[in-house]
Amino acid sequence: MADYDVVIAGGGHNALMCAAMLVKNGLSVLVAERNDYVGGGVITREVTEPGYKHDLFGSSHVWIHLNPDFQVLRPELEKHGLKYIWSEDQITGHPNKYEGQGIVVYKDVDKTCDSIAEYSSADARRYREIHDEFGEIQDGVIKAMFSPPAPPSYLFQGLENNPEGLRRLRDYQLSSRQFTLENFENDHVRAFILGWAMAPQTLPDQLGTAQGFYVMIPSIHFFGQAIPEGGSGMLSESLKSYIEANGGTVRTGATVRKFIVENGECIGIRLDDGTDITASKGVVSSLDPYQTFLQGFDERELPSGFTDMVRRFKFGDVTIARVHYALHEAPQFKGHSDINKTAFQRMFGTVADIDKQYLEMAAGVAPSDPFLWTAAWSTMDPTRAPQGKHTLIMDTFVPVDLASGEDWEALGPSYIRNTLLTQLRNYTTNMNDDNIIAEYVDTGPSLARANLCFHRGVTTGGERTLAQMGAFRPFPNYAEYRGPVKKLYLTGPSCHPGGGISGMGTIAANEILLDLGVKEEDDDFEF
Numbered sequence: 001m002a003d004y005d006v007v008i009a010g011g012g013h014n015a016l017m018c019a020a021m022l023v024k025n026g027l028s029v030l031v032a033e034r035n036d037y038v039g040g041g042v043i044t045r046e047v048t049e050p051g052y053k054h055d056l057f058g059s060s061h062v063w064i065h066l067n068p069d070f071q072v073l074r075p076e077l078e079k080h081g082l083k084y085i086w087s088e089d090q091i092t093g094h095p096n097k098y099e100g101q102g103i104v105v106y107k108d109v110d111k112t113c114d115s116i117a118e119y120s121s122a123d124a125r126r127y128r129e130i131h132d133e134f135g136e137i138q139d140g141v142i143k144a145m146f147s148p149p150a151p152p153s154y155l156f157q158g159l160e161n162n163p164e165g166l167r168r169l170r171d172y173q174l175s176s177r178q179f180t181l182e183n184f185e186n187d188h189v190r191a192f193i194l195g196w197a198m199a200p201q202t203l204p205d206q207l208g209t210a211q212g213f214y215v216m217i218p219s220i221h222f223f224g225q226a227i228p229e230g231g232s233g234m235l236s237e238s239l240k241s242y243i244e245a246n247g248g249t250v251r252t253g254a255t256v257r258k259f260i261v262e263n264g265e266c267i268g269i270r271l272d273d274g275t276d277i278t279a280s281k282g283v284v285s286s287l288d289p290y291q292t293f294l295q296g297f298d299e300r301e302l303p304s305g306f307t308d309m310v311r312r313f314k315f316g317d318v319t320i321a322r323v324h325y326a327l328h329e330a331p332q333f334k335g336h337s338d339i340n341k342t343a344f345q346r347m348f349g350t351v352a353d354i355d356k357q358y359l360e361m362a363a364g365v366a367p368s369d370p371f372l373w374t375a376a377w378s379t380m381d382p383t384r385a386p387q388g389k390h391t392l393i394m395d396t397f398v399p400v401d402l403a404s405g406e407d408w409e410a411l412g413p414s415y416i417r418n419t420l421l422t423q424l425r426n427y428t429t430n431m432n433d434d435n436i437i438a439e440y441v442d443t444g445p446s447l448a449r450a451n452l453c454f455h456r457g458v459t460t461g462g463e464r465t466l467a468q469m470g471a472f473r474p475f476p477n478y479a480e481y482r483g484p485v486k487k488l489y490l491t492g493p494s495c496h497p498g499g500g501i502s503g504m505g506t507i508a509a510n511e512i513l514l515d516l517g518v519k520e521e522d523d524d525f526e527f
Helices: 013-024 068-078 109-117 121-145 152-159 163-172 176-183 187-197 210-222 233-245 289-295 306-311 337-341 351-362 408-427 444-450 505-515
Strands: 004-009 029-032 084-086 090-094 103-106 226-228 249-251 256-262 265-271 276-285 318-327 344-347 372-375 390-399 436-442 488-490
Touching: 004 013, 004 265, 013 029, 013 068, 013 233, 013 505, 029 276, 068 233, 068 505, 090 337, 103 109, 103 187, 103 337, 109 121, 121 210, 152 163, 163 210, 176 187, 176 210, 176 351, 187 210, 187 344, 187 351, 226 233, 233 249, 256 276, 276 505, 289 306, 318 408, 318 444, 344 408, 351 390, 372 408, 390 408, 408 436, 408 444, 436 444, 488 505
Parallel strands: 004 029, 004 276, 029 249, 090 344, 276 488
Antiparallel strands: 084 226, 090 103, 256 265, 265 276, 318 390, 318 436, 344 372, 372 390
16 A cells, blocks of 8 residues: 555645645645755745844745635645735835936836836836736736646737737747837836846846746736745745645655656655655656656656756756845945835846846856845844844856856855945945844855755756747646656646746646546636
């Protein structure tokens, strides 16, 4: 007799979301996680000083609130410690070191457009147009994001038969840079928009990324931004607690080494210590494709040529240089007074500055004048620091490999101190050495050690290129969360819709429940 109905390899938030859905529907489930904690990229730790809670990886919760299955689970998770704090007015600040007061994104689109209009009234109008059009496609966006990806032809069939649709289809093929330059005129607004679009570590000239604008811009106003009280990791902890309270098992310190195959079916997992754990109805891998298929299976257990396809999967060449600070005071930003009312800031200079950074990254050079992301979540959630004190995340994108051959782990502290902190001081008035109590630095090598799915320090689960999105993610013919072996299922950021805190593990859970006859198929796909 099998040990469980379903066994899940990996304990990131997507694996936990999948497990929560399954136990809610009466299945016995085990989650096996290598680390001595759960959460994957959604964890909170005291890495600087006691009492300072830092979100080590994912921190801003936006996309998960579009997930309809999460909304069903959320009241139960709130009983297990999850409490969201919302950005009710100011959401993100975009300071400008060159001119003007900067731009503030508010929950209210009118106020946001007023802020943009300080630089360009035409750009404010275009921003509003993109926002307003979302109402027509909102249901289709949510359906597309949290269902198995539709065949590539569906999008074309839905848009190609009318003039407006064909124009929109043409826009979707553009790169983020092309779309930005075509639709916005002021250089500072362009930098604000383009920098925002590259959050998933897409490249400015990557074709096919422009369609994201029609979701990115309006979603923040329609759905807002929130953070869990006590840290991003409270999402993961509440999921773990819910799973265990409903009969599931979450096992930490349990490294999955192999997937067990018998008679062409995946029937369980083998741990590092030799323990076999079996499942009668399915095995889910939330690990990346390399760990799952190149390490977890013997090649003879997979279809001919399958591992060649796995090796062609690309994680990308962009990683992060990040520092976590314990501070006496939160940063005080120059410019618009409402920037200091936002916990989250993006600083992108001009389009030329962005171009320079990506050219340096392509050459394997540490960016000399980098854009910055900062978040002082303690300004929204005082539980994250001792009374009157604050935490701060600051990072930028950098190349995985340096042409000089230098090691990022050795270079990281001095690069952050001499380049990132110097850049932050261009935008702030109080980020002197006396304000910094302690710091913790993360770069590609430490990221890769912390989470083996962060291959070479890349945190996105794989490049978001046309060849690795939608029906091609992670591979053609395997985008519906089912692996190449019977009863093997897939979830995690290497699957559609990609990286980010979205709780997309619910999609794989729904497919398992569909296969088991617990749910009925919904084939009503909307655009």
